[in-house]
Amino acid sequence: MSGWLDGNFVSVVDGVAFGLLLFTIAVGLSLVFGMMDVLNLAHGTLYLAGAYVAYALSDGSMSGLLLALLAGVLVGTMGGAALTFLTQPLARRGHLDQAVLTLGITFIVADLLAASFGGDVLPTDPPTALRGTVGLLGHSYPVYRLVFIAVAAGLALLVYLVFERSSLGALVRATVADRDMVRALGVDVRKVLYGVFASGAALATVGGVLGAPILGPGPGVDETVLVLSLVVVVVGGLGSVRGALAGALLIGQVQTLGVALLPEYAPFLLFGTMLIVLVVRPHGLVASAVRA
């Protein structure tokens, strides 16, 4: 290879890794809003909780990572269930109250996490077996990021298959479209809603566990992650898995290539991208299958 791509090859691959990380986080935000109409501004906090779980349980072994993943799923599922429970009474009062409630939760959890783990960003190393670099088309590249890309791509495929290609996904979409009809068919609608929120939240905490070596835990990370996920969701289109993937990959490239090529303007590139996408496609790259 030669020329532009060769010079920026590492940034482009980093962009794919970052994009897939953003997808893992943002898809839950998008589905919970698009399908359940719940605005969860505590979504970045779920990532942060997952990243702290990874920090607390990582001991350099693969079993430490697996344990952290299990703990992350548990924390996320419980967090999602708690958030469903807390936001349900506000369902009729609109998004502003949901925003204030979930912001309050971010303040509380961020304070508790800072009190337990201190105010610094904690570097979290991947397991020893996944450290080091490999040659990739003549460039050396961290092993962990390649493994991450593979795992996250697998997750993305799984989420797509479950939500857009399986009968379970059809049940979820049907519940969103006509709750009473699904209830009449004998399905416990509340279980479906809890399930969507819990799996969306678990994806965010798993993103935190896997993403800790890329975007480590520390105060303020919750906010960064929240803003990036919101941008991904707005750019991609609310409530669609494919939209979240398209938005995440685009924003991942903008963030990594932007920092590499135009470091001074990186924050404006993010806004510029959002601007261009929304001017051309006001509902995002992929309009939702469920809600317009």
Next chain:
Amino acid sequence: MAGALALAPFVLGPYAVGTLSRILVFALLVLSVNLLTGLTGLPTLGQSAYFGVGAYTAAIVATRITDLGPLQLLIAAAVSALVAAGTGWLAVRARGVVFLMLTLAIGEIVYSAAVNWKSLTNGSDGMSGIPPVVPLPGMPALELDGLVYFYVLAVFLLLYASVSRLGSTSFALALRGIRDNEPRMRAIGYPTQRYALTIYCGAGALAGAAGALWVSVQRFVSPGDAGFEIAALALLAVVIGGSGSMRGACAGAALVWLTRDYLGNLEAVAGRGPLLLGLLFVIAVYTLPRGLAGVRIPHRLTRKRTA
């Protein structure tokens, strides 16, 4: 109320007066959020952006051009309105949650600009050494906190009265129409998009003026002043106050600020301000569905609600 506020420095100690100054400045920012969220129904999490732009503009004007307060205010308001026009035309294309997300992103971008544009903003160290404000030409610079308070109070009352007057215009009625039923407003011929952008710029100017005033009080500005926490607190104050009520917004601003600055500094909970604020958010949402303005006070202690 204005009389009681004017007497405050004669009764309260310097720390309390300083806190009161900050509350008044924050209340102006909350009024700006209220113009969008309460009056027009556009939930914003990005008003800290224009507050920050105003604060940095005033700090630059104060250190390089003039220490005359009103001039700093005007330039800050104008620059903030311009930035609001440049960013707002994207935000007002959306409504509801997407609007909220876009304003949040705008806020985050201004915050990172404040951190990264070091030649202008001095990065995360912030700008200090800002000269004390001169309220009117020929008057001495205000060195003492008590005197700055009177300057802040004068500006606050002036801007409060202006916003209050705006509330009784046909323009404000049209904005309420947009909040309550935008399709109908469009159908009867209102250019709702243009109205939304106009109030977005107006609210930006008000937030910018508040930012300039903030610099007069603090004589320091840092990226944190343009950050997410300020935006979240301002939105919370509007919701606690009761969306749409100016007095409610000011009461909400006072409650939020006292929780953060006063309760957060008590010995038993020192350093746990965010925890207390979070609890305030959660409790307020469940117990005050219509905000402080919606709490019924017995007898006729309050007159008719103003906009």
